Amino acid sequence: MSHAIVETPARSTNGYLMAGAGFGLVAFAFFVLTRAGNPLLAGAFFLLGVALLAGLYMLAPNQAAALTVFGRYNGSDREAGLRWANPLAFKRKISLRARNLNAPILKVNDARGNPIEISAVVVWQVRDSAQALFQVDDYEAYVRVQAEAAIRHLATSYAYDDGEDLPHNAITLRSGQDEVARALITELQARFADAGVEVLDAKISHLAYAPEIAQVMLRRQQAEAIISARQKIVHGAVSMVEAALKGLSEREIVHLDDERKAAMVSNLLVVLCSDKDTQPIVNAGTLYS
Known part of the structure; x- marks a missing residue:
C-alpha cells in the first residue's frame, strides 16, 4: 500500500465560546452600521463573525470528524458536543459505534472438498478514523468484501465434520466452534487492519x-451412528458373556466343555446383540415312543 495515514488529534476548541463570539461580531456589525454609519467597518466585522460561525460543527457521542484543509489531513476530533475548528477545513464525520455485519450465505468447499453453506455475523467498529476514510476507498464495502473472503478461506481450512480420514480430536467447523471463531477473528483482524477497523x-x-449432498451426508451420518452404536453393543455383550462364563466357573454351577461354551457364547451374543426381541426355546426333553 501507499504511505499509511494514521489518526492524529485535531486542533479544535469549544464551539459554544466561538459561537458566542461569532454572533457577537455579527450583532456588533449591525450596531456599527446603524449607529456609526460605517459600512466598510460593519462589513469587516460581519464577515469575521460569519467566518467564525462557519467553523462550527456538532459531534455526537462515539462520533469523530476528520479535518482536511485543501486536501491535507489535519487530524480528527473525537470530542462530543458543539466544536469549532478552522473554517477552511472540511469536516468529514464518521461513526465510531459498534456495527453488525450479517454476511450472506456462501457456498464453498470444505477441507475435504464437500460443498457446504456457511455464513457468519461480525461485530466491528472503526478504530482509526483516518485509515477508514483515507486508506481505503469505501471502508464499509471493504469490510463486507474482506469478511466474505475470510469466511471462504476459513471454510476451506477445516472439514465440516469428523471423519475417518481426520486425526483424532481434529478441529472441525461443526465441533470446534470456539476454536473456529477465534481463527475467524484473527483472520478478520488481519484483513481489516489496513482500513482502521477493529473486530469485536x-x-x-x-x-x-449444500442441498445437492445434504441427503447423502445425512445417510452417512446415520450409518456412522449405527456403526458406533453396534460397536458399543458388541463390546458390552462380550463383557457380559465373559462375566457369565467366569461366574459359572467360579461358583461351579455347571461344568462346560469347549464345545458347550462356544454354543453358549453364540446364543448369548445373538440375544444381546439382536435389535429385535428374542424368543427363548425351552428344551423339554426327548419323547420316546
Missing part, C-alpha cells in the same frame, strides 16, 4: 451441507 466478535451463524 465473530461467530458462525449458518452451517450446513
